[in-house]
Amino acid sequence: MRENIVKKTAVNGKRSKGLSLVELLVSMAVGSIILSGAVIVYIDQLESSKRIAAYSQMQESGRVALDMIESDIHMSGFTGCFSTNDELNVVLGNSAPSSFQPQRGIQGWEAKNTVSGETLANVKTTTALVKSSNGNWTSTAGNNLDSLDLIPNSDILRIWSGGTSEYPVTSIITGGSEPIVTVTGGEDIKKNSFLILSDCTNADVIQACAAEAAGTDKKIKLGSSCSPGNLSTASLKTKMSQSPSLSILRGTTYLVSKSNGITRNPPSLFRAELNTDGSIGDLQEVVEGVESMQIVYGENLDGDNLKSVDAYVTADKVSDWENVISVRVTLLVQSVNNNLSQGPVPYVFNGVNYSGVSGNPAPADNRLRRVFTRTFTLRNRTLGS
Numbered sequence: 001m002r003e004n005i006v007k008k009t010a011v012n013g014k015r016s017k018g019l020s021l022v023e024l025l026v027s028m029a030v031g032s033i034i035l036s037g038a039v040i041v042y043i044d045q046l047e048s049s050k051r052i053a054a055y056s057q058m059q060e061s062g063r064v065a066l067d068m069i070e071s072d073i074h075m076s077g078f079t080g081c082f083s084t085n086d087e088l089n090v091v092l093g094n095s096a097p098s099s100f101q102p103q104r105g106i107q108g109w110e111a112k113n114t115v116s117g118e119t120l121a122n123v124k125t126t127t128a129l130v131k132s133s134n135g136n137w138t139s140t141a142g143n144n145l146d147s148l149d150l151i152p153n154s155d156i157l158r159i160w161s162g163g164t165s166e167y168p169v170t171s172i173i174t175g176g177s178e179p180i181v182t183v184t185g186g187e188d189i190k191k192n193s194f195l196i197l198s199d200c201t202n203a204d205v206i207q208a209c210a211a212e213a214a215g216t217d218k219k220i221k222l223g224s225s226c227s228p229g230n231l232s233t234a235s236l237k238t239k240m241s242q243s244p245s246l247s248i249l250r251g252t253t254y255l256v257s258k259s260n261g262i263t264r265n266p267p268s269l270f271r272a273e274l275n276t277d278g279s280i281g282d283l284q285e286v287v288e289g290v291e292s293m294q295i296v297y298g299e300n301l302d303g304d305n306l307k308s309v310d311a312y313v314t315a316d317k318v319s320d321w322e323n324v325i326s327v328r329v330t331l332l333v334q335s336v337n338n339n340l341s342q343g344p345v346p347y348v349f350n351g352v353n354y355s356g357v358s359g360n361p362a363p364a365d366n367r368l369r370r371v372f373t374r375t376f377t378l379r380n381r382t383l384g385s
Helices: 002-015 021-074
Strands: 106-111 156-162 167-173 180-184 194-198 203-207 210-214 217-221 245-258 267-272 284-288 290-299 311-313 324-334 347-349 352-354 369-377
Touching: 021 156, 021 245, 021 284, 021 324, 021 369, 106 290, 106 324, 180 245, 245 290, 324 347, 347 369
Parallel strands: none
Antiparallel strands: 106 156, 156 245, 167 180, 167 245, 180 217, 194 203, 194 245, 210 217, 245 267, 267 284, 267 290, 290 311, 290 324, 324 369, 347 352
16 A cells, blocks of 8 residues: 555656756747747837838828929919919019019029939938028029028929909009008908909009908008008009909918928928018928929920920029929928938939949938929919910
8 A cells, every 4th residue: 555655656746847957948949039030020010110101101291292382383373364474563662672573473493403313412410501592593584582591402483373362352542642452351461461453454563551441341551651562653553444353462482491490300391471571481391301302394485375395494494484384393202210221222313313333322321212293284374375
């Protein structure tokens, strides 16, 4: 009996025996390999998710930027039913800035050394802003530009048009110390607003030195008390007999800069409207990550009735801005975050392959980049006669 108990105890002791040291080490090694693999897969998925999010953000940025530019370009040169920009009667005072040129309809400035095929340096956190007055931006036909802070190697675009809201004019009083134009509505018209007063034969560019509500109407005084104000010797060409209308004049500028002018900030597309004195107003950041904007302008050189583009040229090669009927805008958009890849990611922009091989330049960082191009038609120059 005692012998059986001893044997059972021995058997039970053998069954409860633990892992040997070798088995433990092997198990730990296998576990480490599995864990390492799981970590690698997790990291890869995390990096992949970051890249997908970055591409999605760039796609959205490119779409929003081009949609915004498209909306303004389609309105370029709009002056109501009066269709000829170069015959606008500008009656502003002599203190109006030289850059106040609504009769142009559309203007552009070409950045130096950025024609197709030129290598453009990437915009980095060390890229400083420069002044547009440093001689690196040129145009034709006397286009004037205020001094702006922006990124080198990126073009500038300016669009002039009347606003989308047109207010019927109920009276034009030219007697007395200052002309008074009364409109129905006019909620958006404020003191110092620049306006287009037009019928289908004439159009005047004026400034509201006062805008006073009178019931559902608004009375706009065209004196010289504001800056630049209106010329006291000028006469309005718009006739009350032609059922005129009044709209707010817009002068919208697009360029690439950095938020608050701080070098370490990422590049962005900026937009500026008219200041109250007629100069370019404060820059407003609209789309982050836009690194460069390259623009060419489609000219109708033979004046044919088809109004087709005969040549696309840069701003410094436009022969007559009245002949520009389309604009092609190309944007280079970078990811906001760097190091989203193991090395520089190749891309093609402005006729150059940034691959870093076969003598081609290499990207300056590990950001992702995408290129967006769209061609816009100046509807007010191509529709109708």
